[in-house]
Amino acid sequence: MEYKILLIDDDKELLKMLRSYFEFKNYIVMTTNSAIDSEIMLAQKPDIILLDINMPVMDGITYCRMIRDKVSCPIIFLTAKVEEQDKINGLLSGGDDYIMKPFSLKELEARIIAHLKREERHNNSSKFRFSNGLSIDYSTKIIQINGLTIGFTKAEYDIIEFLSTNAGQVFDKERIYEKIYGYDATGDSRGITELVRRIRRKIAVYTDQECIETAWGIGYRWRK
Known part of the structure; x- marks a missing residue:
């Protein structure tokens, strides 16, 4: 298969x-x-997007926020920024990973392959229903509560899928980060806290039942 x-x-x-x-x-x-000139290319449905953060006219983070609900493929930021908040902002804007410039082409390709293979595994998954009216279609990445679809970013969805397929098991933030972004990722696992907060806030619009529980001092688990 030729990936785009x-x-x-x-x-x-x-x-x-x-x-x-x-x-x-x-x-x-x-x-x-x-x-701003990429609209035609987005219509070609790329399998993965490599996006520079520091660009004139429209920066990568703003652009990622703008297209995240329109594309489901992984987005990897290419960045020379090193501040922690810049990394967190990138992940919270809907990015799935980032790699610092200058980078090794072999490392970049390894990151790309990891994300593409993860996408294939997700696409081969099935649908599962939970007792609180929530359903997750792992093949289409559609999450619904009582028939109403909830929109999540790629990183948010990956956290939901990882925890929900291991319901009841507690994972610390580092383990979740490694699972979502890869074992060789160089980011900060503290961004997971922000992503979980956003997931909870979105779900709370539709139900008062909390799906992700905090195991204080340890990490998070999906409620059985």
Whole structure:
């Protein structure tokens, strides 16, 4: 299967290098140096998006927020920023991972492969219903409560899927982060706390039953 990669970065030389590398690896590569010019490419339904954070006109985080509800594929940020809050903002905007510039092409490809394989596993999953009226279709990534669909970002959904398929089992933030972003991810697991808070807030609109419980001092578990 040929995967489609959408590369968005204002560094034309970097785009040229990445296109050459991934086309050699038999990926279908689409590139643009402006986020606002990517609408036609999004219509081609890329399997993964590599998105630079620092771009003129529209930065990567703003763009990610704008398209996150329109695309379900993984989004990996390419960034030279190192502040913790920048990383958290990226994840909370709907990004699934990030890699610091300069980076190794082999490491970047490994991250991409990990996300693509995770997507394939998710697509092969089935539907499950919980007693509080909540249902998760793991093949389509649609979550409903009493027939009403709730919108989640990719990272939020991945947390829900991981915890719900291991209902009753407690996982600390580091384990959840590793499962969602990969064992070689270099991010901060504290972003998981913010993502869980957002998940709870969205679910609370439809039901007063809490799905994700906090095991104080340990981590989180999906309520059986």
